[in-house]
Amino acid sequence: MKYAVIGVGGVGGYFGGRLANVGRDVCFLMHSDYEYVCQNGLRVDSCRGNFLINPIKAYKTPEDLPVCDVVLVALKTVNNALLPKLLSHVAGPDTLVVLIQNGIGMEDDLQAAMPGLQIAAATAFICSAKTGPGHISHMDYGTLTIANYSCRDKGIIEALVRDLTNSGVETFQAEYKLARWRKAVWNMPFNGMTVALDASTAQLLSNPSTRALIYDQMLEVINAANACGVKLDASFADKMMANTDKMTPYKPSMKLDYDNGRPMEIEYLYTRPLAIAATAGYPMPRLQMLEAQLRFLSSK
Amino acid sequence: MKYAVIGVGGVGGYFGGRLANVGRDVCFLMHSDYEYVCQNGLRVDSCRGNFLINPIKAYKTPEDLPVCDVVLVALKTVNNALLPKLLSHVAGPDTLVVLIQNGIGMEDDLQAAMPGLQIAAATAFICSAKTGPGHISHMDYGTLTIANYSCRDKGIIEALVRDLTNSGVETFQAEYKLARWRKAVWNMPFNGMTVALDASTAQLLSNPSTRALIYDQMLEVINAANACGVKLDASFADKMMANTDKMTPYKPSMKLDYDNGRPMEIEYLYTRPLAIAATAGYPMPRLQMLEAQLRFLSSK
Numbered sequence: 001m002k003y004a005v006i007g008v009g010g011v012g013g014y015f016g017g018r019l020a021n022v023g024r025d026v027c028f029l030m031h032s033d034y035e036y037v038c039q040n041g042l043r044v045d046s047c048r049g050n051f052l053i054n055p056i057k058a059y060k061t062p063e064d065l066p067v068c069d070v071v072l073v074a075l076k077t078v079n080n081a082l083l084p085k086l087l088s089h090v091a092g093p094d095t096l097v098v099l100i101q102n103g104i105g106m107e108d109d110l111q112a113a114m115p116g117l118q119i120a121a122a123t124a125f126i127c128s129a130k131t132g133p134g135h136i137s138h139m140d141y142g143t144l145t146i147a148n149y150s151c152r153d154k155g156i157i158e159a160l161v162r163d164l165t166n167s168g169v170e171t172f173q174a175e176y177k178l179a180r181w182r183k184a185v186w187n188m189p190f191n192g193m194t195v196a197l198d199a200s201t202a203q204l205l206s207n208p209s210t211r212a213l214i215y216d217q218m219l220e221v222i223n224a225a226n227a228c229g230v231k232l233d234a235s236f237a238d239k240m241m242a243n244t245d246k247m248t249p250y251k252p253s254m255k256l257d258y259d260n261g262r263p264m265e266i267e268y269l270y271t272r273p274l275a276i277a278a279t280a281g282y283p284m285p286r287l288q289m290l291e292a293q294l295r296f297l298s299s300k
Numbered sequence: 301m302k303y304a305v306i307g308v309g310g311v312g313g314y315f316g317g318r319l320a321n322v323g324r325d326v327c328f329l330m331h332s333d334y335e336y337v338c339q340n341g342l343r344v345d346s347c348r349g350n351f352l353i354n355p356i357k358a359y360k361t362p363e364d365l366p367v368c369d370v371v372l373v374a375l376k377t378v379n380n381a382l383l384p385k386l387l388s389h390v391a392g393p394d395t396l397v398v399l400i401q402n403g404i405g406m407e408d409d410l411q412a413a414m415p416g417l418q419i420a421a422a423t424a425f426i427c428s429a430k431t432g433p434g435h436i437s438h439m440d441y442g443t444l445t446i447a448n449y450s451c452r453d454k455g456i457i458e459a460l461v462r463d464l465t466n467s468g469v470e471t472f473q474a475e476y477k478l479a480r481w482r483k484a485v486w487n488m489p490f491n492g493m494t495v496a497l498d499a500s501t502a503q504l505l506s507n508p509s510t511r512a513l514i515y516d517q518m519l520e521v522i523n524a525a526n527a528c529g530v531k532l533d534a535s536f537a538d539k540m541m542a543n544t545d546k547m548t549p550y551k552p553s554m555k556l557d558y559d560n561g562r563p564m565e566i567e568y569l570y571t572r573p574l575a576i577a578a579t580a581g582y583p584m585p586r587l588q589m590l591e592a593q594l595r596f597l598s599s600k
Binding site for chain 1: 496497499503504507508513585586588589590591595596597
């Protein structure tokens with residue numbers, strides 16, 4: 001199995017690094033850090049033990065990449081328009097592209113742009129960030145859920161799950177739509193609300209008004225998921241609330257993006273699921289309002 | 301006709317000042333500005349011509365006020381719990397108390413606290429503010445709409461409208477519930493949204509996302525009003541949008557309160573109308589969300 005990682009940040013650097021750390025053949029497409037990692041390797045400071053990938057198979061342009069069996073894409077979705085170009089050399093007819101991204105609708109768009117491509121979705125539950133050149137800091141959690149979207153060869157997904165598990169990553173499999181919508185139950189309320197109110201998850205949950213609002217927003221996502229044919233019980237909202245209560249105060253990725261002046265992933269985290277839900281007959285008024293507020297804030 | 305004004309700020313100072321300026325007998329209940337206005341009078345710098353009320357009939361405590369025919373209450377609603385005490389001397393059995401305030405439900409609460417009291421509602425459409433001790437600055441507009449709530453003596457409302465008109469205030473009459481809900485169509489979206497997004501009315505309307513959201517919020521209020529038996533056509537939202545487009549960029553009173561660290565009128569502007577609408581079978585999800593955001597911001 002030959003791997004490539006596109007998007008070597010907190011997520012791609014960690015999971016790709018894990019695979020390389022147990023000897024898997026992993027090609028990393030680097031951008032600004034190319035020279036640095038060629039000299040110094042990729043350093044992962046992890047709460048489960050630090051490691052260093054040195055030497056590293058680093059590549060500077062997508063045209064340099066060899067064809068791989070599995071491509072892990074951990075780009076921010078704001079860059080997804082670049083995917084056909086980024087994948088043009090690395091993806092052969094039997095390659096599996098795994099989108100480790102937040103949101104709903106990314107696989108549909110990539111498939112439309114690259115019809116024959118084998119695609120899987122992945123949701124990461126992890127606290128990690130790139131904290132310097134060639135330097136990933138992994139603070140907490142670190143599980144991955146893989147969901148088949150259009151992969152004809154189930155064997156390759158099994159091999160990927162096996163390799164990840166052997167590299168120390170707790171890996172699950174789930175049905176595609178369920179995986180994406182289940183993740184949205186947490187993502188849609190918390191990503192936008194922490195931005196709109198400049199607050200941590202803990203602050204939002206400790207105020208009774210926003211706590212009730214977050215819960216109502218979770219129910220909106222669950223109802224929308226069910227309208228789209230995804231069986232998700234309302235009790236999942238209670239579970240997400242309880243889990244978040246137990247987490248240390250946390251800034252979701254959109255809050256980090258906004259605070260650091262980077263573009264927010266509004267399109268796939270809000271606009272697309274809102275459109276899909278509305279088409280299925282269940283508009284999500286509170287999350288529609290949140291999307292409008294985020295659009296406003298991103299234009300300020 | 302003997303008048304009293306309780307709450308001598310931008311609204312009470314302007315309308316009370318107008319009445320005094322044409323020779324009506326007006327008693328002003330002053331607080332911190334008492335000594336100042338006794339010496340210097342009440343100055344109103346108005347876009348329709350400046351005037352000075354000097355000497356002024358100023359009173360320092362509610363117990364000093366004589367019984368009056370009409371009491372204009374222009375306090376912020378956050379202080380409405382004080383009303384029974386403030387009115388205890390000035391309101392006799394035939395007195396009409398006019399609440400020139402923003403929100404829905406104030407008359408119900410005051411009537412419950414003072415069962416025999418004659419009450420009218422008033423909505424002001426005015427840009428004015430207290431800009432210094434005994435100093436009101438009136439920038440634009442200046443109309444008043446009076447609506448009977450529990451006044452048995454219609455003659456006193458007619459006399460009030462006549463006096464206001466003769467003092468140069470364009471005055472209208474409207475049905476009670478219609479007056480309060482119609483005003484809420486503008487107030488509920490704009491007051492909260494300018495606070496939540498730290499924006500002017502013009503900024504909210506120039507962004508297509510928030511423009512659509514404001515419009516949807518107006519429709520929520522209109523639908524809630526209809527659920528409460530108030531006939532308000534959806535086209536009223538279009539009229540409010542067009543009117544606001546024509547206004548100079550404007551900070552609603554709640555935005556001014558928030559920016560100046562004063563308590564916001566969340567209770568009567570949001571919580572009460574939301575409860576009334578929910579009871580009538582029409583919850584307003586977007587405005588409910590806005591209320592939660594305002595509760596959060598006010599607790600920060």
